[in-house]
Amino acid sequence: MxxxxxxxxxTAVLRPLRSRIASPSTFYIADRQSRRAxxxxxxxHDVVVIxxxxxxxxxxxxxxxxxxxxxCVEKRxxxxxxxxxxxxxxxxxxxxxSHIYHQIKHDVKHRGIDVEGVSLNLEGxxxxxxxxxxGLTSGIETLFKMNGVDYVKGTxxxxxxxxxxxxxxxxxxxxxxxxxNIIIATGSEATPFPxxxxxxxxxxxxxxAIALSEVPKKMIVIxxxxxxxxxxxxxxxxxAEVTVVEFLEAIGGPGMDAxxxxxxxxxxAKQGIKFKMATKVLSGDASGEGVSLNxxxxxxxxxxxxxxxxxxxxxxRRPYTEGLGxxxxxxxxxxxxxxxxxxxxxxxxxxxxxxxxxxxxxxxAHKAEEEGIAAAEFIKKGYGHVNxxxxxxxxxTHPEAAWVGQTxxxxxxxxxxxxxxxxxxxxxSRAKTNLDTDGMVKFIADKETDRVxxxxxxxxxxxxxxxxxVLAIEYGASSEDIARTSHAHPTLSEAFKEAAMATYDKAxxx
Amino acid sequence: xxxxxxxxxxxxxIHFVGxxxxxxxxxxxxxxxxxxxxxxxxxxxxxxxxxxxxxxxPLVSRSxxxxxxxxxxPAPGEFFDRxxxxxxxxxxxxxxxxxxAVQSGGASAFA
Numbered sequence: 001m002x003x004x005x006x007x008x009x010x011t012a013v014l015r016p017l018r019s020r021i022a023s024p025s026t027f028y029i030a031d032r033q034s035r036r037a038x039x040x041x042x043x044x045h046d047v048v049v050i051x052x053x054x055x056x057x058x059x060x061x062x063x064x065x066x067x068x069x070x071x072c073v074e075k076r077x078x079x080x081x082x083x084x085x086x087x088x089x090x091x092x093x094x095x096x097x098s099h100i101y102h103q104i105k106h107d108v109k110h111r112g113i114d115v116e117g118v119s120l121n122l123e124g125x126x127x128x129x130x131x132x133x134x135g136l137t138s139g140i141e142t143l144f145k146m147n148g149v150d151y152v153k154g155t156x157x158x159x160x161x162x163x164x165x166x167x168x169x170x171x172x173x174x175x176x177x178x179x180x181n182i183i184i185a186t187g188s189e190a191t192p193f194p195x196x197x198x199x200x201x202x203x204x205x206x207x208x209a210i211a212l213s214e215v216p217k218k219m220i221v222i223x224x225x226x227x228x229x230x231x232x233x234x235x236x237x238x239x240a241e242v243t244v245v246e247f248l249e250a251i252g253g254p255g256m257d258a259x260x261x262x263x264x265x266x267x268x269a270k271q272g273i274k275f276k277m278a279t280k281v282l283s284g285d286a287s288g289e290g291v292s293l294n295x296x297x298x299x300x301x302x303x304x305x306x307x308x309x310x311x312x313x314x315x316x317r318r319p320y321t322e323g324l325g326x327x328x329x330x331x332x333x334x335x336x337x338x339x340x341x342x343x344x345x346x347x348x349x350x351x352x353x354x355x356x357x358x359x360x361x362x363x364x365a366h367k368a369e370e371e372g373i374a375a376a377e378f379i380k381k382g383y384g385h386v387n388x389x390x391x392x393x394x395x396x397t398h399p400e401a402a403w404v405g406q407t408x409x410x411x412x413x414x415x416x417x418x419x420x421x422x423x424x425x426x427x428x429s430r431a432k433t434n435l436d437t438d439g440m441v442k443f444i445a446d447k448e449t450d451r452v453x454x455x456x457x458x459x460x461x462x463x464x465x466x467x468x469x470v471l472a473i474e475y476g477a478s479s480e481d482i483a484r485t486s487h488a489h490p491t492l493s494e495a496f497k498e499a500a501m502a503t504y505d506k507a508x509x510x
Numbered sequence: 511x512x513x514x515x516x517x518x519x520x521x522x523x524i525h526f527v528g529x530x531x532x533x534x535x536x537x538x539x540x541x542x543x544x545x546x547x548x549x550x551x552x553x554x555x556x557x558x559x560x561x562x563x564x565x566x567x568p569l570v571s572r573s574x575x576x577x578x579x580x581x582x583x584p585a586p587g588e589f590f591d592r593x594x595x596x597x598x599x600x601x602x603x604x605x606x607x608x609x610x611a612v613q614s615g616g617a618s619a620f621a
Contacts, residue, residue, distance in 0.1 A: 044602065176603075343541045348554050351598070449523070450523070477524045
């Protein structure tokens with residue numbers, strides 16, 4: 001510490017005015033005494049977001065909307081991350097279009113519609129998918145321009161707590177981004193299966209599964225979670241014989257209520273998907289024309305060999321931090337590679353925040369988006385909000401499965417007394433007229449207060465219907481609140497109301 | 511009419527709580543993230559902040575004792591030298607364009 005500080009005499013210096021990242025082109029004369037920062041002030045950002053996926057691009061836009069000078073670094077060459085480029089969006093395109101194909105081929109004859117000569121044009125289906133992806137990713141670029149976010153195409157690495165170095169995609173020289181805050185939003189990647197090398201042709205992750213050039217005769221899906229069942233559904237509808245091998249005894253992963261998992265498995269089995277539950281994959285061999293897997297029953301140790309043309313590895317995803325430079329700033333990860341953060345998304349460096357798949361919580365695009373907004377608000381306002389108890393999950397099979405809040409198993413484990421109300425779509429007028437009656441709605445509510453604790457839906461349009469449930473949980477609604485709210489007739493949402501009625505009293509139509 | 515009377519007695523659990531507002535007091539003390547499976551933070555968070563990082567913003571609740579302990583203000587009559595401040599307040603490097611601009615008296619900016 002100095003005892004005295006002699007301020008220097010003011011002199012005029014040059015500094016860039018609203019300069020861009022790489023080459024400031026306009027300068028103006030500034031009085032030295034009046035400027036508070038230094039030579040490259042114009043190039044310093046308030047926020048640099050590393051990763052342009054659903055968490056990163058939303059954080060960048062929100063930060064810019066809050067008046068912060070913001071840059072977003074993305075290495076893929078297209079914004080939107082895994083979700084838009086090789087995840088949620090392309091898979092939904094294939095799910096939707098394969099469902100239409102399957103319906104025309106197998107279902108419309110029951111509806112008085114005769115169609116002949118239906119055939120699959122897989123190339124065309126993939127082109128439709130690519131068109132959707134391109135439209136959406138370029139749309140984000142437009143949003144960046146509209147909101148004044150600097151889009152930096154390259155690989156970002158944290159050099160120190162206030163600097164991100166970017167290796168441009170076009171091979172140019174390294175760019176240094178000085179910044180007051182960094183938001184890490186680098187997402188996740190598919191977890192590989194030990195002993196099976198991913199080639200995205202025969203042994204594929206979800207990335208390869210959305211881009212197969214022909215329909216495999218036989219497909220094995222390792223992992224009965226959401227990704228595996230969605231992609232298994234796509235290729236099953238297009239003609240593949242699909243077998244799902246799942247280590248656990250239930251599909252859908254740990255978040256799905258056991259009743260709904262059973263219902264869903266029964267429906268998917270009816271559609272032709274085979275299941276090997278409580279089964280472990282011991283080893284795989286992809287050296288031949290196809291792939292063979294050795295599997296073992298967890299219950300009785302019985303082994304078996306399965307052959308397939310394509311194996312989809314869908315055993316989960318892991319945080320992606322490769323080349324991020326965490327070691328340069330001593331940022332810690334946990335045993336599963338997730339970056340450790342506090343309640344305001346801060347690492348131990350309070351100006352470096354982390355959102356989305358690369359840190360704690362469900363690996364869901366909409367969860368990352370919420371965190372992106374909250375992180376930007378924490379930077380600007382010191383306050384943000386995400387309710388982790390009200391994050392919905394959706395599986396976009398047909399019928400869809402969707403849920404929010406706690407499962408019955410979780411409530412039971414907590415020791416809280418609860419009531420359950422259900423309503424099947426077979427008793428819903430709209431589902432009947434649609435000839436689409438698989439599934440049900442299930443409510444779990446606190447026995448004493450009637451407050452809704454969890455809502456689980458299997459049924460057509462469940463992914464849209466769950467929004468009402470999320471709102472109910474966010475507001476702390478009782479099942480009676482929902483039951484006494486008018487729902488239009490005839491709609492599928494009446495099943496939602498009736499399940500609420502069944503929870504606090506009795507349903508009318510069941 | 512009877513039904514209306516019955517409903518009138520019912521108080522919905524959902525009620526309007528007014529426009530959302532930022533709480534007047536917010537405790538920024540680092541705590542475990544709500545989705546953290548371990549529900550704890552490594553000791554490095556506390557150590558780092560107590561040792562060197564209090565310049566990054568409000569890190570602790572603003573009790574009188576913590577305010578005085580963590581205050582970044584120098585004592586009366588003393589001043590910080592820029593070199594003592596964290597890197598983020600330091601001089602940034604000159605870019606090539608800026609150096610060119612200085613050396614050419616600004617002409618390079620219009621070349």
